[in-house]
Amino acid sequence: LQRIYGDVRFNSTRFVQNQTPKDFTHGGGIAILRSHQATNFTFDHCQFEENSANERGGGIYVNGADNLIHLINSSFYRNSAKLSGGVLFVVIAQSLTVTNCTFGENEAGNSGGALAVVMSSLEMIISQSSFLGNKAWMFGGAVSVGSTLTIHESHFKFNEAWENGG
Numbered sequence: 001l002q003r004i005y006g007d008v009r010f011n012s013t014r015f016v017q018n019q020t021p022k023d024f025t026h027g028g029g030i031a032i033l034r035s036h037q038a039t040n041f042t043f044d045h046c047q048f049e050e051n052s053a054n055e056r057g058g059g060i061y062v063n064g065a066d067n068l069i070h071l072i073n074s075s076f077y078r079n080s081a082k083l084s085g086g087v088l089f090v091v092i093a094q095s096l097t098v099t100n101c102t103f104g105e106n107e108a109g110n111s112g113g114a115l116a117v118v119m120s121s122l123e124m125i126i127s128q129s130s131f132l133g134n135k136a137w138m139f140g141g142a143v144s145v146g147s148t149l150t151i152h153e154s155h156f157k158f159n160e161a162w163e164n165g166g
Contacts, residue, residue, distance in 0.1 A: 006039060026055055043071050059106075108135075113160075
């Protein structure tokens, strides 16, 4: 999605077995690109299953400074990225909130088996969510973060990384 303004809401939507084409390497399920005004992207009661990306963001790829991303009551299973962010890869955004979500058996070849965020000034909050059996071959089996992260009442179990931070 590109050049959309205001609020974009996905309710009870399934993203299943999508993949990036050879000429675009990011966002197997959906790619949210630059916008020039604040845009709220909300995924509520959504399912992301078996999506894959050639490089980053097996389920979702975000690159837009004014985007606010909300993942609510959603599930993310068996998504993958060859490099980073098996489920979600964020280059730049204003904020990311994850509430009451489940991330299971997602995988990344480098970092962030479930979530990978590279933006250092992003406000990121995870609450009441579960990360189960996610893998990254280098860093952050569940989550790889380059920003401030606040976690409330969440569960991390059986996540793996070969080098640092299961």
